[in-house]
Amino acid sequence: MKQIYEEVARRTAAGEPVATVTIIRTRGSTPREVGTKMLVTPTALIGTVGGGCGEGEARKAALDSIADGAVRIVKADLTEEISYDSRGVCGGIMEMLVEPWRDAVAARRIVEALEVGGRVAVATVVQRAGDQLTTRHLVVPATGEVTAETNDNRTDPRLVARVRAVLAEGKTRTVSVDVDGESVPGAEPGADVVVEVQVPAPELVICGAGHIAVPLAAVGKLLGFRVVVIDDRAEYANAGRFPEADEVIADDFREALKRQDLGPDSYAVLVTRGHSYDVDCLLEIVDRPLAYIGMIGSKRRVWAVYKLLHHFGVTVEQLRRIHAPIGIDIGAETPAEIAIAVAAEIIKARNGGSAASLSDAVRDRYAALIERGAELG
Amino acid sequence: MKQIYEEVARRTAAGEPVATVTIIRTRGSTPREVGTKMLVTPTALIGTVGGGCGEGEARKAALDSIADGAVRIVKADLTEEISYDSRGVCGGIMEMLVEPWRDAVAARRIVEALEVGGRVAVATVVQRAGDQLTTRHLVVPATGEVTAETNDNRTDPRLVARVRAVLAEGKTRTVSVDVDGESVPGAEPGADVVVEVQVPAPELVICGAGHIAVPLAAVGKLLGFRVVVIDDRAEYANAGRFPEADEVIADDFREALKRQDLGPDSYAVLVTRGHSYDVDCLLEIVDRPLAYIGMIGSKRRVWAVYKLLHHFGVTVEQLRRIHAPIGIDIGAETPAEIAIAVAAEIIKARNGGSAASLSDAVRDRYAALIERGAELG
Numbered sequence: 001m002k003q004i005y006e007e008v009a010r011r012t013a014a015g016e017p018v019a020t021v022t023i024i025r026t027r028g029s030t031p032r033e034v035g036t037k038m039l040v041t042p043t044a045l046i047g048t049v050g051g052g053c054g055e056g057e058a059r060k061a062a063l064d065s066i067a068d069g070a071v072r073i074v075k076a077d078l079t080e081e082i083s084y085d086s087r088g089v090c091g092g093i094m095e096m097l098v099e100p101w102r103d104a105v106a107a108r109r110i111v112e113a114l115e116v117g118g119r120v121a122v123a124t125v126v127q128r129a130g131d132q133l134t135t136r137h138l139v140v141p142a143t144g145e146v147t148a149e150t151n152d153n154r155t156d157p158r159l160v161a162r163v164r165a166v167l168a169e170g171k172t173r174t175v176s177v178d179v180d181g182e183s184v185p186g187a188e189p190g191a192d193v194v195v196e197v198q199v200p201a202p203e204l205v206i207c208g209a210g211h212i213a214v215p216l217a218a219v220g221k222l223l224g225f226r227v228v229v230i231d232d233r234a235e236y237a238n239a240g241r242f243p244e245a246d247e248v249i250a251d252d253f254r255e256a257l258k259r260q261d262l263g264p265d266s267y268a269v270l271v272t273r274g275h276s277y278d279v280d281c282l283l284e285i286v287d288r289p290l291a292y293i294g295m296i297g298s299k300r301r302v303w304a305v306y307k308l309l310h311h312f313g314v315t316v317e318q319l320r321r322i323h324a325p326i327g328i329d330i331g332a333e334t335p336a337e338i339a340i341a342v343a344a345e346i347i348k349a350r351n352g353g354s355a356a357s358l359s360d361a362v363r364d365r366y367a368a369l370i371e372r373g374a375e376l377g
Numbered sequence: 378m379k380q381i382y383e384e385v386a387r388r389t390a391a392g393e394p395v396a397t398v399t400i401i402r403t404r405g406s407t408p409r410e411v412g413t414k415m416l417v418t419p420t421a422l423i424g425t426v427g428g429g430c431g432e433g434e435a436r437k438a439a440l441d442s443i444a445d446g447a448v449r450i451v452k453a454d455l456t457e458e459i460s461y462d463s464r465g466v467c468g469g470i471m472e473m474l475v476e477p478w479r480d481a482v483a484a485r486r487i488v489e490a491l492e493v494g495g496r497v498a499v500a501t502v503v504q505r506a507g508d509q510l511t512t513r514h515l516v517v518p519a520t521g522e523v524t525a526e527t528n529d530n531r532t533d534p535r536l537v538a539r540v541r542a543v544l545a546e547g548k549t550r551t552v553s554v555d556v557d558g559e560s561v562p563g564a565e566p567g568a569d570v571v572v573e574v575q576v577p578a579p580e581l582v583i584c585g586a587g588h589i590a591v592p593l594a595a596v597g598k599l600l601g602f603r604v605v606v607i608d609d610r611a612e613y614a615n616a617g618r619f620p621e622a623d624e625v626i627a628d629d630f631r632e633a634l635k636r637q638d639l640g641p642d643s644y645a646v647l648v649t650r651g652h653s654y655d656v657d658c659l660l661e662i663v664d665r666p667l668a669y670i671g672m673i674g675s676k677r678r679v680w681a682v683y684k685l686l687h688h689f690g691v692t693v694e695q696l697r698r699i700h701a702p703i704g705i706d707i708g709a710e711t712p713a714e715i716a717i718a719v720a721a722e723i724i725k726a727r728n729g730g731s732a733a734s735l736s737d738a739v740r741d742r743y744a745a746l747i748e749r750g751a752e753l754g
Binding site: 028029033091215218219222223224298300301328329330331332333334336337339340341343344345347348350351352353354355356357 | 405406410468592595596599600601675677678705706707708709710711713714716717718720721722724725727728729730731732733734
């Protein structure tokens with residue numbers, strides 16, 4: 001979305017009238033998802049809301065909005081009879097918000113807020129007054145001050161709370177909010193709020209630069225992660241071995257991890273060359289708010305690590321966070337296969353899904369054994 | 378293994394005495410698996426059977442075998458107490474076969490057979506006569522003639538059948554075979570047979586060159602597949618868009634698939650731009666002996682394809698082969714995530730595993746609906 005808002009700011013500043021088209025609701029299998037944005041000018045299209053599927057209607061409405069300054073909602077029904085002769089490219093029903101932009105200031109403010117980075121939402125509040133639609137924009141960071149488009153204090157706390165809830169979920173969607181009608185002259189109560197979410201690129205921290213780290217770094221990059229590789233052996237941890245990695249750190253595991261800012265968008269994978277390195281890493285990260293911690297190893301090695309960690313004061317509840325043995329259960333054997341099993345487990349941790357992880361089968365048992373004080377066998 | 382046999386042939390031809398070390402049995406989590414091979418000369422080591430773990434012993438035994446010409450089996454116990462101070466690099470118990478090589482002919486024959494390609498096994502028959510071990514080598518292709526090291530017809534049909542069974546499984550392992558003792562003068566009955574399997578690179582055929590095909594081709598290559606991409610649109614199906622692919626075909630889907638030699642090492646993924654292209658592809662491949670057929674699509678699209686295929690005479694049993702919707706259930710949304718979900722499903726199809734596929738939830742229902750003659754809804 002940032003690119004589209006940048007184009008809006010740039011073109012309106014240059015006096016060019018533009019309109020944006022944003023998918024705000026879908027039903028069925030539409031080609032693009034909610035939040036997909038396109039910019040329309042009398043002579044250009046930037047971005048796409050679905051190619052041949054509904055885009056023509058959207059463009060026409062956008063040109064109308066450029067001409068008359070009105071906000072519109074366009075509904076495109078892309079369902080068609082599925083037969084062998086229909087080529088079946090489109091499907092579903094989608095609603096698109098069409099907004100004309102004349103003033104460069106509003107878009108500029110949004111762009112500046114997005115450039116700060118971090119988790120931030122752009123909330124477009126759509127209200128109805130008679131047969132007119134109005135929109136206004138709020139920029140809502142995860143914490144800190146909300147920027148309203150106009151300095152009119154119309155940042156209803158219920159609205160902000162609702163936007164922050166969507167931001168925490170991390171996925172752009174449209175919600176109905178019970179705001180007062182008075183916030184817009186003549187407006188009906190309630191508003192549709194399109195909450196566009198900017199989430200920072202998630203981070204994959206790979207501890208251990210051996211033969212599994214190599215394909216895993218490549219797959220992590222393919223998935224759009226910022227990839228960090230750590231190993232205490234410089235002959236393994238170097239940029240030549242990990243051309244795709246964003247950062248390769250040759251240092252003691254614990255020291256390197258201490259310096260990493262690990263949070264809810266961080267995913268740590270332990271593929272070190274021995275269990276005591278795993279213990280070192282886990283002592284450093286197990287109580288930090290990462291989204292995911294996975295550790296490779298035979299059941300014997302995993303159990304040894306858990307016992308040692310417990311000995312060092314790590315609680316059973318903390319141990320339960322760890323995905324070990326790592327990966328989903330697909331019989332992975334080669335380094336590349338293991339990298340895929342790990343990547344799939346990370347995607348599942350982000351998005352949800354029912355595919356079984358190897359750790360599912362042992363987590364409860366290990367926890368019970370440790371609680372019973374079983375010895376390292 | 379081919380590389381090691383090549384080195385044996387090259388060095389023995391040059392008069393250099395060498396020995397090979399092959400892991401023939403493991404217990405527990407050893408660093409390398411059965412079939413891993415290393416070449417030892419008085420001055421060089423090529424390959425590794427596990428780095429610091431047992432390799433020193435193996436090398437010493439190999440040098441002894443070079444000196445005295447005897448075949449040996451070396452057992453390395455790599456288990457150690459796991460404590461925080463042990464660095465825990467090794468583990469498990471492994472047995473290694475140490476064979477001296479003086480004659481270049483035997484190794485040359487093996488190399489030539491491996492170079493033909495296709496599925497082929499190198500069987501090393503280990504027999505005991507008193508306190509002496511002997512080895513001999515057979516080259517066993519999936520079909521066709523067996524090459525024995527010596528032209529002595531000692532290719533016991535039970536032995537060949539057993540080797541072919543391992544070859545069909547596709548994974549190197551050591552089996553005990555009940556051969557006659559007489560095949561080797563003074564030998565005891567029974568032999569350990571190390572069956573080293575060469576399987577051709579599996580093939581991933583991606584039908585449809587859109588936004589999912591791009592990361593999928595990259596992941597397929599990472600997994601060691603030969604990757605073929607097919608689309609009837611040359612602006613999508615071109616080498617610039619698929620730099621990793623082994624073959625990119627811009628042609629009608631059915632025509633292109635007709636020309637492909639698809640067998641038990643072939644995996645087909647349908648990510649075309651519409652259901653009728655899927656129907657075209659499936660009509661061409663659904664009765665061919667591929668290892669895997671997966672098809673992307675909403676449930677509605679999948680159901681439409683199944684009904685159309687059934688209408689064209691495809692049986693319910695054939696439809697049940699298809700993995701659709703494609704991929705394991707990890708909530709994949711972006712093209713790269715979907716590529717990982719598909720790759721994971723393909724690995725599971727090859728190796729086994731319990732991770733749920735999206736198609737698991739609908740296969741029986743679709744089959745039942747079609748058998749009941751349900752209409753396209």
